[in-house]
Amino acid sequence: MKFDYDVIIIGSGPAGFSCAMQSSKFDKNVLIVEANTDHLGGTWINTGTVPSKSLREAAKLINRFHSQFADRDGRKPYEKFRMEDLLQYKESILESKNQKVKNDIIKNEIETARGWGKIVDDHTVEVTNQLGESTSYTTENILISTGSSPKEPESFDIDHTHVLDYESVLKLTHIPRRLTIVGAGIISFEYATIFAALGTRVTILTEDTDVLPFLDHEIKEELHKALIRRNIQLVTDVSIDHVSVNKLRTCTEVGYKKNSGDSRLQVTETEHILYVGGNEPNLKNIGIENVDLNVTNDGYLDVDDKFQTNVSSIFAAGDVVGYPSLASASFVQGRLASCNMFGSSTEKLKSSIPYGIYSIPEVSAIGLTEEDAQKQGIDVTVGRAYYNNITQADIANIDEGLLKLVFRTDNLQLLGVHIIGEHAPDLIHLGQSVMSNDGDIRYFFQNVLNYPSFSEAYRIAAFNGVNRVYKAGVKYKKILNDSEA
Numbered sequence: 001m002k003f004d005y006d007v008i009i010i011g012s013g014p015a016g017f018s019c020a021m022q023s024s025k026f027d028k029n030v031l032i033v034e035a036n037t038d039h040l041g042g043t044w045i046n047t048g049t050v051p052s053k054s055l056r057e058a059a060k061l062i063n064r065f066h067s068q069f070a071d072r073d074g075r076k077p078y079e080k081f082r083m084e085d086l087l088q089y090k091e092s093i094l095e096s097k098n099q100k101v102k103n104d105i106i107k108n109e110i111e112t113a114r115g116w117g118k119i120v121d122d123h124t125v126e127v128t129n130q131l132g133e134s135t136s137y138t139t140e141n142i143l144i145s146t147g148s149s150p151k152e153p154e155s156f157d158i159d160h161t162h163v164l165d166y167e168s169v170l171k172l173t174h175i176p177r178r179l180t181i182v183g184a185g186i187i188s189f190e191y192a193t194i195f196a197a198l199g200t201r202v203t204i205l206t207e208d209t210d211v212l213p214f215l216d217h218e219i220k221e222e223l224h225k226a227l228i229r230r231n232i233q234l235v236t237d238v239s240i241d242h243v244s245v246n247k248l249r250t251c252t253e254v255g256y257k258k259n260s261g262d263s264r265l266q267v268t269e270t271e272h273i274l275y276v277g278g279n280e281p282n283l284k285n286i287g288i289e290n291v292d293l294n295v296t297n298d299g300y301l302d303v304d305d306k307f308q309t310n311v312s313s314i315f316a317a318g319d320v321v322g323y324p325s326l327a328s329a330s331f332v333q334g335r336l337a338s339c340n341m342f343g344s345s346t347e348k349l350k351s352s353i354p355y356g357i358y359s360i361p362e363v364s365a366i367g368l369t370e371e372d373a374q375k376q377g378i379d380v381t382v383g384r385a386y387y388n389n390i391t392q393a394d395i396a397n398i399d400e401g402l403l404k405l406v407f408r409t410d411n412l413q414l415l416g417v418h419i420i421g422e423h424a425p426d427l428i429h430l431g432q433s434v435m436s437n438d439g440d441i442r443y444f445f446q447n448v449l450n451y452p453s454f455s456e457a458y459r460i461a462a463f464n465g466v467n468r469v470y471k472a473g474v475k476y477k478k479i480l481n482d483s484e485a
């Protein structure tokens with residue numbers, strides 16, 4: 001049977017984009033269907049990853065300038081800088097990124113159709129444009145990469161004026177004096193520290209008793225200290241009772257109660273509330289019922305390690321398939337889906353992937369924490385490097401940060417890297433490379449690393465770790481020379 005396309009991709013975020021690029025490299029006819037009439041790129045470019053990182057960069061620059069050169073007059077950053085300037089910075093980056101994506105799509109002869117994509121059957125997608133006109137296209141394969149959307153809060157509404165979500169926060173016209181963030185996921189810490197850097201007084205309210213439970217305990221302690229230094233109040237184990245606008249006091253009130261212990265109503269006055277309470281997959285009205293696609297208990301599309309659904313011609317990647325719901329992973333998932341569609345690779349997504357929390361300071365980690373290793377009965381030793389011992393951090397006037405290595409005591413094999421501090425999401429990749437080659441921590445001092453650089457932290461942490469093994473009774477010569485230390 002002859003189809004109109006080799007693959008139709010519904011959604012142009014990182015999963016869809018990378019699937020399209022890889023498929024075009026295989027000389028396949030590709031159509032991307034995108035519901036957003038203005039921009040390609042999805043949450044990645046327009047409302048999530050890139051805009052939040054752009055605002056963060058601007059806030060960091062302002063904060064650094066402010067604290068190093070300009071705080072003698074005692075004014076807060078929000079008294080000197082305008083939200084407009086930050087938004088302009090962000091907009092210029094989004095424009096350029098949007099243009100680059102468009103150029104890549106044109107260069108690779110990928111076709112696009114603007115409108116709502118809906119699966120009609122195993123090999124047909126219907127696209128309905130803004131005028132309500134529908135066109136059906138046939139295809140050998142389909143990729144569902146429709147992403148995810150913010151969940152609605154249970155006890156209040158998001159009006160996008162007083163109560164914002166991660167999309168409307170990007171449209172704030174001024175830097176708020178006070179901000180209350182409801183929810184304590186990765187994005188909460190990102191926005192909390194962005195606004196704190198601008199002088200905003202931030203409170204985070206969460207029903208969780210333990211935040212970011214996957215973090216190494218020492219990294220979490222350092223993050224808590226960083227929040228305290230920035231005057232960010234973190235209130236755990238609470239339920240939101242109500243949100244109301246107090247016109248008299250020109251503020252928004254958040255009423256909340258502790259879930260355990262003293263359950264009296266407490267009220268915080270704030271300018272805005274930012275709700276970041278999690279996401280749900282975009283699966284409504286895309287026709288999955290027409291082809292009986294399986295979903296997981298959590299409501300995500302069920303795929304195998306080839307990103308193939310229970311219908312052999314239909315693949316899915318990105319946030320619609322759930323964990324880890326990151327742009328970083330979505331790029332790889334989309335590419336692998338294409339490789340599997342066209343039988344070009346047996347590659348699989350690695351189980352150990354890094355994550356980055358773009359708070360200020362940022363956090364990144366890969367592999368086992370000390371606690372994980374202990375639970376698995378592996379005898380591990382740790383090596384630490386505090387940023388205040390790194391020359392490049394001195395030069396950059398940065399004194400908060402920690403890089404921690406977790407490695408097997410018997411042979412020094414690196415099992416985990418945990419970092420809080422400047423450049424953590426970049427630094428992690430050096431550890432990732434060593435780990436993916438089953439390397440050991442001697443790599444970091446047996447090879448020349450640029451100096452000064454933040455990577456020096458690896459060398460210091462490796463020496464620190466080796467010294468611990470030495471103190472535990474293993475001869476130094478043996479540690480340095482044995483292939484099995």
Ligand SMILES: Cc1cc2nc3c(=O)[nH]c(=O)nc-3n(C[C@H](O)[C@H](O)[C@H](O)COP(=O)(O)OP(=O)(O)OC[C@H]3O[C@@H](n4cnc5c(N)ncnc54)[C@H](O)[C@@H]3O)c2cc1C
Pocket residue numbers: 010011012013014015016033034035036040041042043044045047048049050052053115116117118145146147148166187282285286317318319320325326327328329330358
């Ligand atoms: C504030 C924030 C910050 C983030 N920061 C990071 C970060 O620093 N690093 C990181 O790795 N990840 C980050 N993420 C997560 C990342 O943005 C997502 O994991 C990623 O964008 C998911 O990619 P995707 O391809 O699945 O979908 P998306 O990027 O969401 O794209 C889906 C696209 O599908 C389109 N679509 C939906 N339904 C249809 C339909 N029926 N027909 C046609 N088109 C449709 C949508 O319009 C959209 O363009 C962040 C997310 C948020 C919200």
